Amino acid sequence: MDPAQRSQAISRFLLQSPPGEINDVLNDVRNIISDDESLEEIVHPALKEYNLAQFIVADVPGADHNSIVSDAARVNGEDDRFLDPRSKTSFRFDHISLETSEPEVVEPDAESEPFRVALESSVLTYLAAHFHDGTASVFADPQSSTRFIVQIVANKYNPVNFWSGRWRSEYVVDLDAKTVAGRILLNVHYYEQGNVQLETSHQSSITFPPTITPSNPSGSASKLLALIADQERAYQESLSDTYHEMGEKTFKGLRRALPLTRQKLDWDRVLGYKLGAELSASKGVFGGGS
Amino acid sequence: MAELVDSMLDLLRRLPPTKIEDNVSALVQISPDYADDLLGNVDQPLKLKVDKATGKEYLACDYNRDGESYRSPWSNEYDPPIDDGTVPSPKLRKLEIAANEAFDMYREMYFEGGVSSVFLWDLDDGGFAGVVLLKKTLSPALPSEPSGSWDSIHVFEAAERGRQSHYKLTSTIMLQLITRRESSDGRANNTTGKDGDAWKHDGEVSLSGSMTRQAEQDHPIQDSTSHITNMGRMIEDQEIKMRNLLQEVYFGKTRDVVFDLRSMEDLEKARRQRELQKELVGFIKR
Known part of the structure; x- marks a missing residue:
């Protein structure tokens, strides 16, 4: 493996780290590479990319x-x-x-700040209402005084019980285009005697009603948050449906809980059947068997 | 050295199960000296192969690999062919053929499709060991339907002690479920702003992982086929147990964490209600 490929592979390991386990992943990588000097050059940019993407x-x-x-x-x-x-x-x-x-x-930019502050206040109210350990930031786009970015992250790390989880959501509010473009990303890791991971991605967009205007910051901000709250609630409900469907249909489709007979196999007969089938096949007299 | 392999295994226990093959191959390239140690200790999704002699599908993993070739349980042939590939002794091969037939029936009863393979090998101390492999893949007819795969790897050792045999079983199940959703699929999550448009959305839910459990038991033996019935029952029981566990962990535990991250209920309202209740209780007590 040439050095460029090697550093790419190491970066990929770090970027795949589950919520709250980046230090464990980093320790493993350090043990595997054991050449700390060249490693630091790879680790720093990878951690930076990880932190920015994960809303640290x-x-x-x-x-x-x-x-x-x-x-x-x-x-x-x-x-x-x-x-x-x-x-x-x-x-x-x-x-x-x-x-x-x-x-x-x-x-702050004087033009965008009043709306940003109003949006931030609505976001913080929403955050307190629905997230146990949430953090939110509301940014004004430095290029446009009518464009705002809402980011929410909630983390739960429970290494003692072998699980961790992260909720990330982001909404880009464009007052000129009258649109909100959002995404929700979920990661859950459960690793007691195993490694089970939930990874979801969800993109959404909406054109909002003309009653939401830059000239009415606080009224508009609470209307925007009502839309966002609605979307996140609906997403969580649809996730429940997906869970139900995967648990009921897909899981059963892969492997039944019990055979159609509703009984476990009779292993003595399993061998007997096969032997019988073989005998009749070799003699070629008894046809297809029963 | 052991430490290095431990770090590799810890890493693989943390990184996404969906990427296990890429990550194993990267680790092998980073530390080629430890390739065998790593490959012998990590379970990867089973590969489907077709037996050229019989046309039947079989499963490939580290246990039926010799160099770059894999042995089919149906014809006992290696593909690509090799001259001195390891095969079980004639006596054990007979048992292997019977075991393959028995687990083929087990597969049909529980999986109603898929592929199974059983491989046995002689141990130096006179006993034998083996692996029972099962794989089923669901390919959706429509993009909105879920897709999934199930891989079972049951590795066991049998040691005869007079009329008894001692069995050690290590079972790993790998499960992957993927659902894609779009606003156009007509199901939940079409919310409407009061006088605006509805949210348009699309997304993917992927639930994947592996789980390993061990069991040790003694069972009586009459003849060599007793090993098949004994292992059959042990594996069947273990798979039933693990299927329940998977259901709990996959669908219960991970869902709980999601609903713990974001609460459907209004936490502020609940907090106010609790305070009000406390006040009322205090009021009544007075």
Whole structure:
């Protein structure tokens, strides 16, 4: 394996890490590679990609809330600096230790800020109502004062009982186009004497009614969140249906709980049947048998 | 060395079961010296092969592999052919033929389709070991229907002790279920904003994994075919147990975690109600 392929393979291992297990995966990779110097060059960019894609949560320096580290949170032109719009703070983020430092005050865009604040307030109300351990961030698109990105992440890590889970959702609100484009991503890992993973992806979009306008931030924001709440509730219900269908139909279609006779096999007769069938076939007299 | 293989196995226990083949092959390329140790300790989805002599399908895994060739349980031939491929002793081959027939019937009764294969090999201490493989794949007729696969790998060892035999069984079941959903499929999740359009959506749900369990039992033996009935019952019981467990874990546990991440009920409302209740209880007590 040439070095380029090797580093690609290592990155892929890290990017596939289940929720809350990135350090375990990293330890395994370190043991397997045991050449720490070349490994660090591969690990840093891979962890960065992982953190951004997984909506990793950061402690905002000086604030009593967390914020999401993602592509939307990146501060333009500065590597590893991320924005928490809620506290109007940017900070440096270490992708390996997950620690934050060097806070700086960021002046928000005056044009988009009123709507962003209204949207953030509705999102936080929704977050408290439906997520046990959730974090949400609402970003204004620096390129357009009428475009906003809502991100939600909820994590549950329970290594003692061998499971972990992550919910991610994202909604891009475009007030000009009057659209919301969303996605929900779910990962659950259960690994007691085994390795079972749920992975779901869900994309959605909607054109919203003309009553939602930039000129009425708080009314519009709560209407938008009502739409989002509706969509997430419906998604969870459809997931329940999918579970039911897979558990009832697909699972049964793969392997029955018991044979059609509703009894376990009579193994003595299984051998007997086969022997009988063989005998009749070899003699060729008794036809197809009974 | 053992540590390195342990790290590889731990890694594979964490990474998505759907990617196991790619990840195993990457690990083998990263550390070729440990390839045999790794391949001997990790279960991968079974590959379907066709026996050229009989036209019958069989299953390929590490247990019927010799170099790059796989032995068919039906014709006892290696594909691609090799001159000195390992085969069971004539006596054990007879038992292997009977076991294949018996588990073919088991497969039909429980899986109503799919493919089975049994491979036996002689052990140095005079006993023998074997593997019973079962695989079924569901291919949907429509894209909106779920697809899935079931792979069973039952590895066992038999040691005769007079009129008894001691059996050690290690069973792994790999299960994969995938459902795709779109707004156009007419089922749930078409919500409408009050005076706006409905959400359009599409998505995929993938539930996959593997689970391993072990069992050890003693059973009486009359003749060599007793091994088939004894192993048959043990494997049947283990598969029934594991099927129930899979149902619990796949559909119960993972669903619970999802509903734990996001609550359908309004948590704030529930919190307020609890507080109100507390107040009422306090009021009544007074």
